[in-house]
Amino acid sequence: MTIPKLFLSAVVALAVGAAVAAFGGSGKVLSLLTQAVIYAVFAIGVGLLLRQNGMVSFGHALFFGTSGYAIGIILQMQLMPAEAAIVLTLIAMGLIAFLMGLVMVRVPGVAFGMLTLAVGQMAFLSASRSRGVTGGADGMNVDWPSTLFGAPVSVLVQPHTMFMVCWATLVVVMLVLALLLRSRFGSITEAVRDNEERARFIGIRTLAPRAAVYALSAVVVGLSGVLSALNTGFVSPENLHWSLSGVSLMMVVVGGYKVLWGPALGAVVYFLAKDILGDYANHWMAIFGVALITVIVFSPTGIAGALQRLVHGKKAAPAARASHGH
Amino acid sequence: MLTINLFNGLVYGALLIVMCSGLALIYGLRRVVNFAHGSLYMLGAYLGYSIAMRSNFWVALVAVPAIMAMLGVLLDRYGFRLLQDRDPLSVVLVTFGLLLIIEDFVQTVWGKSNLSVPAPAALSTSIDLFGTPVPAYRLAVIAVGAGVALGLTLWLRYSKVGLFVRAASTDPTTTAMQGVNTDALSAGVVGLGTALAGLAGVVSAPFLSLSPSMSSDVIIDSFVVVVVGGLGSLSGAFIAAMGLGMVQALGAVYLPNAAVLLPFMLMVGILIWKPSGFAGSRT
Numbered sequence: 226m227t228i229p230k231l232f233l234s235a236v237v238a239l240a241v242g243a244a245v246a247a248f249g250g251s252g253k254v255l256s257l258l259t260q261a262v263i264y265a266v267f268a269i270g271v272g273l274l275l276r277q278n279g280m281v282s283f284g285h286a287l288f289f290g291t292s293g294y295a296i297g298i299i300l301q302m303q304l305m306p307a308e309a310a311i312v313l314t315l316i317a318m319g320l321i322a323f324l325m326g327l328v329m330v331r332v333p334g335v336a337f338g339m340l341t342l343a344v345g346q347m348a349f350l351s352a353s354r355s356r357g358v359t360g361g362a363d364g365m366n367v368d369w370p371s372t373l374f375g376a377p378v379s380v381l382v383q384p385h386t387m388f389m390v391c392w393a394t395l396v397v398v399m400l401v402l403a404l405l406l407r408s409r410f411g412s413i414t415e416a417v418r419d420n421e422e423r424a425r426f427i428g429i430r431t432l433a434p435r436a437a438v439y440a441l442s443a444v445v446v447g448l449s450g451v452l453s454a455l456n457t458g459f460v461s462p463e464n465l466h467w468s469l470s471g472v473s474l475m476m477v478v479v480g481g482y483k484v485l486w487g488p489a490l491g492a493v494v495y496f497l498a499k500d501i502l503g504d505y506a507n508h509w510m511a512i513f514g515v516a517l518i519t520v521i522v523f524s525p526t527g528i529a530g531a532l533q534r535l536v537h538g539k540k541a542a543p544a545a546r547a548s549h550g551h
Numbered sequence: 552m553l554t555i556n557l558f559n560g561l562v563y564g565a566l567l568i569v570m571c572s573g574l575a576l577i578y579g580l581r582r583v584v585n586f587a588h589g590s591l592y593m594l595g596a597y598l599g600y601s602i603a604m605r606s607n608f609w610v611a612l613v614a615v616p617a618i619m620a621m622l623g624v625l626l627d628r629y630g631f632r633l634l635q636d637r638d639p640l641s642v643v644l645v646t647f648g649l650l651l652i653i654e655d656f657v658q659t660v661w662g663k664s665n666l667s668v669p670a671p672a673a674l675s676t677s678i679d680l681f682g683t684p685v686p687a688y689r690l691a692v693i694a695v696g697a698g699v700a701l702g703l704t705l706w707l708r709y710s711k712v713g714l715f716v717r718a719a720s721t722d723p724t725t726t727a728m729q730g731v732n733t734d735a736l737s738a739g740v741v742g743l744g745t746a747l748a749g750l751a752g753v754v755s756a757p758f759l760s761l762s763p764s765m766s767s768d769v770i771i772d773s774f775v776v777v778v779v780g781g782l783g784s785l786s787g788a789f790i791a792a793m794g795l796g797m798v799q800a801l802g803a804v805y806l807p808n809a810a811v812l813l814p815f816m817l818m819v820g821i822l823i824w825k826p827s828g829f830a831g832s833r834t
Contacts, residue, residue, distance in 0.1 A: 281640050332826045335584045335639060336782060339774045340822055346771055347815040354811070467771070471647060478644055508659070514651030521641045521648070522634075 228404070235400045242392035252384040259384065261496035262391040263452045265489035266398055268476040270445030272488035273402065275477060277414040277438045280330065281338045283470050284345025288318055288443040290465030291348060292450035294359055297367040297460050307370050315447050322443030326436030342467055349465040364461025367454045381455070391452050395489065398445055403485055405441075414438050475513060479520045481527025490529055554683045556800040562689045562758070564796025565696025569751040570769060571776045571788040572703055573744035579720035579783040580733075580740045581631045582639060586646040588748050589770025590653035595619055595752025596761050597661045600668050608671040608757070615753045616746040623745025627738040650766075658763050668756040688757055695754055699747065700789050707785065716740060720783060775818045780830055787830025 246255065271285045292314050299310040325344070332340050352359045359365055369378045380386055405411060416424045417431045425431050454460055463469065472495070480491020498516075499509055524531045574588050585591075595615050602611035630649075634642045669675070670688040677684040707713035718726040719733050727733045751769075759765065776795055780787030795814050802810035809816075821829060 275640075281643070328823050332822050335643060336778050336822065336827070338643070339584070339778045340819065342771065343775060343778075343815040343818045347812050350811045354808075467767070474644070475647070508655055510651040510658075511655035514648040514655070517648035517651070518645050521637075521645055525637070525641060 228407075231400060231403055235396050238396045239393060242389060242396070246385045246389045246392070255384040255388045257496060257500055258493075259388045259391050259456060261493045262388070262395050263449050263456060264473070264476065264496065265492035266391075266395050266449035266452065267446050267473050268480065268488035268492045269395075269398060269402070269485070270442040270449065271470075271473045272477040272480075272482045272485075273445060274438060274442040275482045276485075277406070277411070277418060278330070278435055279418040280435075280439075281335075281474065282341040282442075283338045283467060283474065284341030284343070285442070285446050285473060286465050286467065286469040287341075287345040287348050288322065288446040289450040289453070289469065289473075290352065290460065290462070292318055292447035293367070293454040293460035293464055294352060294365070296451060296454055297365050298358060300368050300370075301365070307373055311451055314451065315444055318447035319440045319444045323436050323440035326439030327432060330432070330435040330439060342470070345465065345467055345470060349462055349467070352465055353462040359460075359462075362462055364459055364463075367458050367460060369455065369458065373455075382458075387456055391456070394448065394452060398448065399485060399489070402441075402445075406485070410434070410437070475517050479517060479527055481524075481529030481531075483526050484529045484533070487527055487529035491527065494528065553804055554681055555685065556804050557797070558680065558683070558685055558689070560796040560798075560800025561793070562692050562796070563799065564793040565693045566751055566755055567769075567772060567776055567792035567795060568696040568789055569699050569747055569754065570773045571780070571792050572699055572785060573747035573751075574773055574777050575780075575783055575785050575788045576703075576716075576740050576747075577744040578777065579785075580716065580723070580737045581627070581635065581642075583631055583642050583646065584639075584774075584777075584782070585744075586643060586770070587649040587653060588646075588744075588773065589766035590650045590657070591619060591622070591745055591748040592752045592755075592769060593657055593761075593763075593766035594653055595749030596756045596765065597657055597666075597752075598749070599753035599756050600661070600666055600761055603668050603756070608668065608753075611753050612750075615749045619749030620742040620746035623742035624738045626745065627741035631741060632734060632737065654763065654766065661761075663763055666761040668761070670757040686758075692754055692758070695750070699750075703785060712736070712739075772814060775814050777828075779818050779821050779828055781828030784828070784830040787828060790830070791828075 245258065267285070267289055270288070271282060274280055274282055274285075295314040295317065296307070296310050299305060299314070300307060304310070305313070329337065329340055329344075353362045355361065371378055373381060376386075381390060406414075413424075413429055414434050414437075416427075416429060417434050421431050450464065453464070476491035476495050477488040478491070479494065480489065481487030495513075498512075502509055502512060520527060526533075570588070570592060574585060577583055577585050577588075598618060599608075599611040599615045602614055626649075630645065631642065634645060670686070674686075674688040674691050676687045678687050678690060679685075680690075707717055715726065715731045715736055718729075719731065719736055723733050755765075755769075772795060776791040777788050779794075780789070780791035795817070798813050798817055799810060802813040806813065
């Protein structure tokens with residue numbers, strides 16, 4: 226896709242979002258879609274790490290929950306205006322994740338996934354236990370001020386505006402990532418992912434780009450955490466729990482991580498399916514378990530891969546090739 | 552206080568040994584990190600509960616590992632074997648899907664409330680250990696852990712099948728070329744690993760309460776153990792399991808606020824020092 230085409234699709238996507246917000250029907254449908262879009266941003270962050278780094282994180286809820294808590298605590302202590310808190314939180318997410326990444330991405334293969342799981346669980350347990358700061362297992366309310374970036378918060382939390390804010394964030398995140406991955410940064414990270422040793426031979430420093438992808442994915446997930454805190458006005462240790470990381474990974478795989486929009490599609494499918502299955506909701510775990518296994522066995526590139534095959538015929542099929550190298 | 556804590560640390564370490572030996576065996580042969588291992592453990596505990604309620608604990612102790620072994624063989628035959636050419640991530644996620652299915656199954660059949668299994672009459676006394684009375688049942692758990700560790704070590708080192716297992720864990724292709732039926736071997740080993748998860752479940756039932764969250768508590772500790780010990784290394788897992796039991800026990804005495812975080816700090820520290828675990832050479 227050329228750059229003008231990218232911008233054009235972003236504008237079209239925004240227009241579609243505005244149309245959904247205007248004619249999308251009841252507040253209930255819109256708030257469901259809003260949730261789906263927030264998790265779409267989350268899943269895009271997780272998918273980014275997998276796509277550009279070939280690494281599976283079982284602990285990205287860490288960044289989702291931490292950003293919510295960070296804003297909640299800053300606002301509670303009234304350290305700075307909410308706008309500054311959001312910007313600072315995202316920058317801090319990126320810096321912390323970059324430093325963590327420098328250490329963590331050296332751990333090979335599946336062990337990396339478990340390390341992320343362990344670090345995430347550490348955050349979960351700390352948040353559940355420090356009652357004084359985080360409200361412990363009960364969670365904490367986020368005291369948003371009355372205006373945010375010049376817009377009154379009472380308007381922002383209306384289903385229509387909330388949906389539009391989240392949708393616009395999603396579109397902008399995808400546009401920025403698409404542009405970034407077309408650049409030299411994208412090529413370098415792909416080279417390192419496909420064969421770290423050879424990438425080193427041709428003179429690429431491999432550690433920093435991998436840590437940078439980790440940091441970037443953390444910032445994207447952190448952003449979804451901020452949106453969630455804005456949408457619900459509440460953070461709890463559940464936002465840090467490893468099952469959330471697992472669910473996000475499920476969205477990524479079911480949606481298809483080889484294309485940028487795959488994880489977002491996975492998130493939307495997840496929420497719609499959960500809503501449609503409402504009556505069977507007691508068994509959603511088993512249903513998603515079966516769905517996950519089915520998708521992995523029959524379409525390793527996920528729904529996005531299957532759609533691409535439908536549109537492009539057999540041409541897109543080689544993308545299914547596993548791209549893990551050592 | 553310290554004695555009883557150290558003792559409980561040993562008990563938990565023994566339980567982790569039974570759990571993690573199964574996890575490490577399966578990883579060795581199939582290169583699969585089985586996320587469903589904790590759920591299989593939970594399934595074993597609940598099956599044990601049902602059997603113990605209908606007959607007695609000793610029947611459950613024998614029947615549950617047998618049932619779980621069959622389940623494991625099926626899991627290998629219709630799961631891991633068909634997926635052996637896929638990238639490791641896909642297989643990990645398949646086991647994650649399996650985890651969701653088993654958790655749902657357990658909640659549907661046995662409900663969400665806590666259940667408990669009484670210790671068998673023969674072991675519900677307490678024994679004096681260095682002046683501290685300790686429940687005999689917990690001593691028996693330590694014995695089970697030690698027995699599993701010793702049995703597996705001897706089996707792998709001195710039996711012919713054990714030799715095959717070690718060979719296939721190092722290089723499955725070459726082992727198959729030498730005439731070893733690695734598919735049958737893997738089915739057996741995954742069966743054994745699953746049976747061990749079931750055994751851990753039955754053994755834990757009388758001293759930990761049964762609840763739907765029991766699987767995630769144990770699986771995360773098990774992951775810490777196998778990763779710290781070096782994936783696929785049994786001896787590494789044994790040492791790490793005991794180490795984790797001790798760290799939690801001592802942490803509860805000396806650092807009560809940080810006790811739950813200690814295992815993870817240990818893991819992070821060891822992986823930074825040696826990214827493939829202290830006994831691991833594989834990725």
